[in-house]
Each structure stands twice: as C-alpha cells, then as structure tokens.
Amino acid sequence: MDRVERANRIIATIRDIPPGQVASYGQVAEMAGIPRGARQVGRVLRELPDDHDVPWYRVVQAAGTIAFDEGSRPFREQKKRLAGEGVRVVRGRIDMRRYRWQPDLDELLWKPSDAWDDA
DNA sequence: CTGATGACTATAG
DNA sequence: CCTATAGCCATCA
Numbered sequence: 847m848d849r850v851e852r853a854n855r856i857i858a859t860i861r862d863i864p865p866g867q868v869a870s871y872g873q874v875a876e877m878a879g880i881p882r883g884a885r886q887v888g889r890v891l892r893e894l895p896d897d898h899d900v901p902w903y904r905v906v907q908a909a910g911t912i913a914f915d916e917g918s919r920p921f922r923e924q925k926k927r928l929a930g931e932g933v934r935v936v937r938g939r940i941d942m943r944r945y946r947w948q949p950d951l952d953e954l955l956w957k958p959s960d961a962w963d964d965a
Numbered sequence: 966c967t968g969a970t971g972a973c974t975a976t977a978g
Numbered sequence: 979c980c981t982a983t984a985g986c987c988a989t990c991a
Contacts (some may be wrong), residue, residue, distance in 0.1 A: 871972070
C-alpha cells in the first residue's frame with residue numbers, strides 16, 4: 847500500500863462520517879485499515895488542496911477536543927461547522943459518548959427491519 | 966543512516 | 979485540568 851492509496855482510504859473514511867457525528871484521528875486511521883496511523887490522518891488533512899470538500903471538521907482528537915489552538919482561525923471554523931450540524935463543543939470538549947461515529951449503531955438505526963427478521 | 970517533526974494517543978502524577 | 983513521558987509512524991532535511 848503506497849502513500850497515495852493510504853491517503854485515498856483515509857479520505858474515503860472521512861467522507862463516510864455522517865453529518866452530526868465525529869470520529870477521532872485514530873478511529874479514522876483504524877477504519878481505513880491503518881492501525882496506529884492517527885498522525886498520518888492529520889498529515890493527509892493538512893495537505894489537502896484549498897478547494898476540497900472533505901468534511902475535515904468531523905475529525906477531532908480522541909478526547910473530544912479540537913486539534914487546533916483554541917481561538918485560532920481553524921479552531922473557530924471547525925467549531926462553527928460542527929455547530930452547524932448540531933455538534934456542540936462544551937467547555938472545549940465534544941461529548942464523544944454522544945457524537946462519536948459508530949458504524950454498527952448507524953446500521954441498526956438505518957435498517958432496523960433487517961436486524962429483526964429472525965425474531 | 967540520523968534526527969527532527971507533527972490536525973495523535975495513552976498513561977501517570 | 980495541566981504537564982511530562984513515552985509510544986507511534988510517515989516524511990523530510
């Protein structure tokens with residue numbers, strides 16, 4: 847797997863994060879098939895072209911904090927975009943128990959009938 | 966090859 | 979909550 851492919855998988859994973867939900871750098875890496883690649887995720891995001899439409903703001907640190915310095919331009923931008931989707935940043939933190947992207951749970955919520963078939 | 970660098974993370978005090 | 983420390987790993991000088 848070369849650099850380009852890793853980047854593509856990371857980008858693809860981030861695109862899959864549903865609006866109103868977030869994922870940590872480490873989570874994105876793991877889901878992209880790159881264990882312990884949190885820093886690589888940050889690198890990819892940092893190197894995206896200016897015009898991209900990747901939902902970068904849905905990626906936050908594992909603790910629920912925004913990776914940029916509080917008060918910085920990107921920090922405010924990210925907080926603003928998240929707020930636009932209903933993700934609140936309270937006292938500098940996002941409640942991960944509530945907003946963390948959980949693919950398994952999403953599936954249950956989206957097509958519950960399938961999961962209940964055998965009942 | 967070596968060392969420095971991060972949009973990172975986990976743990977300990 | 980904060981700092982320090984130690985892992986982590988691709989990339990670059």
